Amino acid sequence: MRPLSELPAEWQVTISGPESARRISSLARHEIEVHVRHELLQEDEELARRHADNIETLSRLHTERRQAQDDARTAQAEIESELAKYRQRRDDAERSAADFEIKLGIERDQFAAYKSTLEQEKQVMEINYRRLTDLLIEKGNRLVALGLADAEDVAALMPEMTSSEDERSGITFADALAGDYARLAPLLQTRMADVGLLYSQAQLRDLLALLRTRDLIVLAGDSGSGKTSLVRAAAAAIGGISTVIPVKPNWTGPEDLLGYYNPIERSYQATPFLLALQAAARNPHVPHFICLDEMNLARVEHYFADFLSLLESRSTSPEIHLYTADEERHVVVEQSIFLGVEAEARRRSGLPDTATLEEILRHDQANAELHRIGGLADNESVMVYHARLRRSLAAQLRMPTSITLPENVWIFGAVNMDDTTHHLSPKVLDRVQVLRFRNPMLADWDAIEREVQEASSSIAPFDGPLRMLPHELGSRAEYPAFDRSDVNVAFLSLIARQYLDPLGVEFGLRAVRQSQGYINAAIAAGIGMDEALDNVIKHKILPKIGFDSARPAGNGRSRRELLMDLSAELGRRFDNVGLDAETSSVGDLERMIRLAEGNNGIVNYWLR
Incomplete structure (x- = not known):
């Protein structure tokens, strides 16, 4: 058929004769068979390819099914293992809970027994405490009756006889400023301005920050620059107490700062600094500012070195040792012997327990018994012996062997550098905070007065003085x-x-x-x-x-x-x-x- 289709049209070919038709038919049949064989071959190849793909797919599916089965078995094994662990933990927890219940019951019984024992011990301690208090009161009254001690000194030994409450009047820091330390500087500025002292808020904030550190603060500046005035005014503004102690040029050791024990008089010679510490200890709710004025008139490292070392203790309150406890023990033994002697003299002479020393001396038999039992010679005066005992006991009652630096004490030092003073050594400077004052005449008074006016308008007015507690200013810490x-x-x-x-x-x-x-x-x-x-x-x-x-x-x-x-x-x-x-x-x-x-x-x- 193809040759016929490829003949040019202008040839005008016609079919004639039987051979031409057969030839054409043969050629067409051949072409058709070739075409059919080709199509069959392609279909066979496609079927073969699809069959191969199906076999490959089937093989992959078998492989994936086996892998899935293996994964499922592995997961099942892991789940069963975890379930076994959880069952084991549950069993262990149940056993632990049971053991804990048993222990809790035992401890509950022990606690009940301990509580009962504690209650009994508490009752015993309360009884002993009352007996001890009664004994102290009895012995204290006896010491007062014999003139060996003053009633005030004896009362100081009785905690229940001294008040530990804050008796100051005024408004608390929490009520005045809601306990906001950042608002304290403007308030102090207005309170100081009311008494004629002008300090900038920057100075006062710096001071308040230094107070919070609980470090020794050295105020440096010329005479008349307002160093000690700041200490006094700041203490008054917060309801505290200030003590200014002038330093003498002849201070050479710690005894000039803290005093010393006089073995001849058998008493401790206290200094104003030590008395200020004791006053602060008696009023723990009141901040106490102690300022060593003209601190560097003497060499600071000579008289203040030991105290500086004590201040390095930050986690606990440093203890200041004044003298050995041997002297205290001697006085206690001596007083006990005298009390025993006078009690026996009263018993033999029939005098009551309330008899005073004057009554004993006036009673001939009691006086004689006192001399005889006490081993006193006829020419030795009981009054001389009594006076010695009184001095030694008063010294012990008023000055213990050691005191703890009160938590309500801040220590300042005011220094002025000129030809009459000493420079501060590196050891001192390493342990202190130096706050320097400029010449007051160089201050911008107009700016400070504007600050005062703004502070006065921003602070809500309140009646009475401010009453701050020591811990509100800052506590000692590392x-x-x-x-x-x-x-x-x-x-x-x-x-x-x-x-x-x-x-x-x-x-x-x-x-x-x-x-x-x-x-x-x-x-x-x-x-x-x-x-x-x-x-x-x-x-x-x-x-x-x-x-x-x-x-x-x-x-x-x-x-x-x-x-x-x-x-x-x-x-x-x-x-x-x-x-x-x-x-x-x-x-x-x-x-x-x-x-x-x-x-x-x-x-x-x-x-x-």
Whole structure:
């Protein structure tokens, strides 16, 4: 058929004769058979391919079914294993619960028995306590009757006879300011302004932060700059008590601060400082500010070193040992013997238990018995012996062998640097916080008065004085742990490593932790982080700077260059944070560098 279809149309071919038709038919049949065979071959190939695919699919399905069966068996085994574990745990828990119930029952019975025993012991202790109290009262009354002790001294030994409540009048800190420490500075500012004292809120917030640290606070400044006035006014504003103790130039040891035991008079010679501590201990609810005025008239490390070491104890209240307990024991034995002798003399002469020493001496038989039993010679006066006993007993009653630093005491030191005073040693500076006062005549009085007016308008008025408790100002605690990840600690470490150590200025781990404690307290007092760090530089670093800038530093560089670099470092840290350029640490350090130029290169924080 194909040859016919391929003939040109213009040929006009016609079919004629029988052979042509057969040939054409044969060719057509051949083509048809070829085509049919080709189609059958393709269908066979397709069927074969599909069959192969079906076999492969069937094989994969068998494999997946076997894998699924294996996974199911594995999962079933794991579930059964977990169920077995849970059953085991349940059984163990049930057994533990049963054991716990048994133990609980036993402990409940033991607790009931212990409670019963405790109640019995409590009753016995109450009976013994009443007997002891009665005995103390009896012996105390006897000591008073014999004139060996004053009634006030005996009453001080009886806790139930002394009041432990806060008897101050006024409004509490919680009622006045809702216990918000950050709002305290404006209130103090207005109260001080009412008595004619003007301090900026920045000064008062700094003071409140320092109070919260419970460190020794050194107030530095010229005479008349308001150091002791601030202590008195701050104590009065919070309902506290202030005691200003002038330091004498001849103080050379701890006995000038705390007193000493006089073995001849058998009594302790107390000092105003020690008496102030005792007064604070008798009023634990009242804050007591004790200020050593002109602290550096004598060398601080000579008379205050032992006390500074005691203040390093932060977790517990430091105990101050005054003298040995041997003297106390001697007095107790001596008094006991005398009381026994006079009791026997009264019994033999028939005098009552209430007889006074005067009645015993007037009674001939009792007087004679007292001399005879006591072994007193005829020419030895009972009155002389009695006077010696009275002095020694009064000394023991009024001054124990040791006292604990009261929690309601804050210690200040006021210093003035001139030709008549001594510089503070590195040991002292390492343990204190220095708050420096500028010349009051340089203060911006208008700005302070505006602060006072704003504070007066923002604080709700209330009647009566403020009455704060010691713990509301801050409690003694360990300094924060050294935290290298803290940004302020990292900055202080950088300053110490790159500048202070080459300059020979000590700034160690304790100073860093102390600085961390101040920053935390400053934030509570309403001071921003940047200002708090700036105050740390002024309190703990700048006061330690004092040397000849012409000499080379430890790393070989010029000390003056190091100071200039330190000033630049501080300038970068406190750039654009809103600090007063004149009162900031950068301003103070630049002033020190300028003054050194006219002082033969001697750099000194205290130089004016």
